[in-house]
Amino acid sequence: MKRLIWLAxxxxxxxxxxxxxxxxEPEILNNLKxxxxxxxxxxxxxxxxxxxxxxxxxKNLLRVVYEVSKADGSQLFxxxxxxxxxxxGFAGYxxxxxxxxxxxxxxxADGVLTTYWGRxxxxxxxxxYALNADGGLSVTDWVxxxxxxxxxxxxxxxxx
Numbered sequence: 001m002k003r004l005i006w007l008a009x010x011x012x013x014x015x016x017x018x019x020x021x022x023x024x025e026p027e028i029l030n031n032l033k034x035x036x037x038x039x040x041x042x043x044x045x046x047x048x049x050x051x052x053x054x055x056x057x058x059k060n061l062l063r064v065v066y067e068v069s070k071a072d073g074s075q076l077f078x079x080x081x082x083x084x085x086x087x088x089g090f091a092g093y094x095x096x097x098x099x100x101x102x103x104x105x106x107x108x109a110d111g112v113l114t115t116y117w118g119r120x121x122x123x124x125x126x127x128x129y130a131l132n133a134d135g136g137l138s139v140t141d142w143v144x145x146x147x148x149x150x151x152x153x154x155x156x157x158x159x160x
Contacts, residue, residue: 029053029062032113032129036137036157046071049155051139060085066096081115090115135159 032053040049052065061084068077079096081104090106094117102123106115111131118124124144131137141153 031131032062032064032137035160037160038139038155038157040068040153040155042153042155043068043076044070047076049157050160051137051157056082056084062090083115132156 033055034053036051036053038049038051040047043049048069048071050065050067050069054063054065055061056063061082064081064083066077066079066081067075069075075097077097079094079100081092081094083090083092083104083106089108090104090113092104092106094100094102094104100123102117102125103119104115104117106113108114113129115127115129116124117127126142126144126149128140129137130139135158137157139153139155139157140151142149142151144150
């Protein structure tokens with residue numbers, strides 16, 4: 001009987017832990033939704049970045065649109081990602097104006113969504129989306145070169 005009670009307690013603890021992790025993922029996804037803007041000087045002087053996070057065409061999908069524009073409004077770069085919830089995080093694809101089509105694998109932990117994109121035989125990168133205490137969103141991008149992660153972009157976004 002004691003063993004049965006212990007097993008029942010363990011099951012409840014496991015269920016509660018699992019539920020809180022699953023609840024945290026939709027929380028960040030819901031907090032990311034909307035339109036965000038930032039200065040993107042890494043692309044060009046006066047460049048602006050725009051991120052738009054929206055629901056996908058199914059309740060398990062999340063879509064992100066990314067655009068970089070010059071000061072005159074002309075487009076420098078654009079891309080689109082589609083994320084699907086999986087048992088261990090998120091999976092999806094990224095396409096952009098460079099002609100890239102990268103697979104995405106993402107995880108959520110400690111208030112941060114980290115996306116790994118690409119393949120070892122082509123190009124690999126990662127993007128970190130971190131919601132800030134001030135309501136902003138910090139986004140940092142790295143590319144893997146010669147086995148080492150090298151940062152190539154960072155922007156601090158505010159809701160538009």
